[in-house]
Amino acid sequence: MIRFEHVTKRYADGTTAVDDLTFEVAKGELVTLVGPSGCGKTTTMKMVNRLIEPTGGRIFLDGEDISTVDPVQLRRRIGYVIQQTGLFPHKTVLDNTATVPHLLGRPRKQARARAAELLDLVGLDPATYGDRYPDQLSGGQRQRVGVARALAADPPVLLMDEPFGAVDPVVREHLQNEFLRLQSTLHKTVLFVTHDIEEAVRLGDRIAVYGAGRIEQFDTPATVLGAPATPYTAQFVGADRDLKRLAVTPVGPGDLEQPPVVRLDDSAARAADRLTADEAPWAVVLDADGAPYGWVTAGALTGALPDGATPGSGTVREHARQMAAWLPLGAPLKQALSTMLQHDAGWIAVRDGDRHLGVLTPAGLHTALRRSSR
Incomplete structure (x- = not known):
């Protein structure tokens, strides 16, 4: 569904944010991009919806070279969730969620009906929360609205940039559980950026461990934890990686x-x-x-x-x-x-x-x- 072919992003000052990336994300797969700040994982994600343009290489979405697609039309086909949700403060929860369907030309009534369905899906009763404004919600509730808005146009691809990083650990775990429940039903193709190896292991079907602009290892959570490919990966996943494997090894x-x-x-x-x-x-x-x-x-x-x-x-x-x-x-x-x-x-x-x-x-x-x- 998403394919990177020798993709590089180099800035005018000579800084190389992403260096010769080649990898593929299968349809319906959730891939977590994990690494320290400044390693290039968010740059990688933003190149998929052309918020950042690559210096070299090509990116394909469902077989189509995205450089040939109008950026605005491309972004309307891709759900995007960020840490601070990016909700419009002057719009109600229901209207925030209905934004993309409305931009795609759906009648207001139909767009709001779709928004109500999505709010219910993420565990927010539209009758209770639909007429509230973002500043009347908790951090966890705002993140749920952000996920609902990203799903509102039923995009095949979701980009999620540390979406649960701004909430406390208890709420974060609850949001992770809810998202895994949604993904088991919706089977979206997801790129999920995080700096937390435990979150990456818990959510990802596969993990891309980033070094300085490069992927050090791209494999299943169990393999990354059980057989780190490089000393960098071993250090990043931690000395307690064998304990972390408990969370990704199923009883057979x-x-x-x-x-x-x-x-x-x-x-x-x-x-x-x-x-x-x-x-x-x-x-x-x-x-x-x-x-x-x-x-x-x-x-x-x-x-x-x-x-x-x-x-x-x-x-x-x-x-x-x-x-x-x-x-x-x-x-x-x-x-x-x-x-x-x-x-x-x-x-x-x-x-x-x-x-x-x-x-x-x-x-x-x-x-x-x-x-x-x-």
Whole structure:
């Protein structure tokens, strides 16, 4: 969708902001450009919508050389979100969001209807926020309006220049979550500039790590963190890059162990025989729908019940312990580790929908993390 071919930007004083960039962003891909201030990442982005013209090389958008396209028409095909949102202070939230559709010639009523849809999509009720002005919103709300305005004309490409950098960490994480939710539905082609490696890792399908006007490494977050291509990249991503990999490494089927499984309504005696036959000290307990309920130990199944019933009597339900520590398949290892610590658990059930797939243990988590670095 976006292709750079040997693109350079050199200023009259001899400063080279971008030096011989060649890379491609696939349709529907979110690529984060990360690096320190002054490394050329914002210049790269601004050349896509011709706010800055390259000195050499060519940039293509959906196969079309953008140097042959009228800049104003080009920009109306590209959503653009900046850190300070750039909202018009004299316009309401609804009219700010409707700006581009109106410029494209849509009737005012239609443009405002589209704006209302987008505000709702980014979590702002148009009935509540539509008639407010930007100075009546919080920083996080203004950023949401900025995203909604960029989406209003349904552009295939979004350029986002540190859009969440001006809000506090809690709001920033919430905005990141919301944007990932939107992207999973809309599948826009996105160039996202940030100086924060954790944000780049969390959001990007691929990461371009910038040095001085050059891309030092362009790869998936797991590869950048697990196998830095240059000493510069290794230093930039940090000595704790192995911990950062927890956030980008998903739990896979091959990471799971398969302890014995019993059902809540199985007889305790039969379940105890199963554990004895497998020489297992405990089993996962599933409910009637096959979803994880908890666990039961061999000792609990063969011990006496509180009411004095004979050992092994009753059903598994009367001996099982319930546990809420479970994860969906594909959840990041960071979430798995957090859940283990939160529940003081030695394992976590992993599900595909309501279907039990197996359990993740600390040893399995370690194996998965090692796998991600290969």
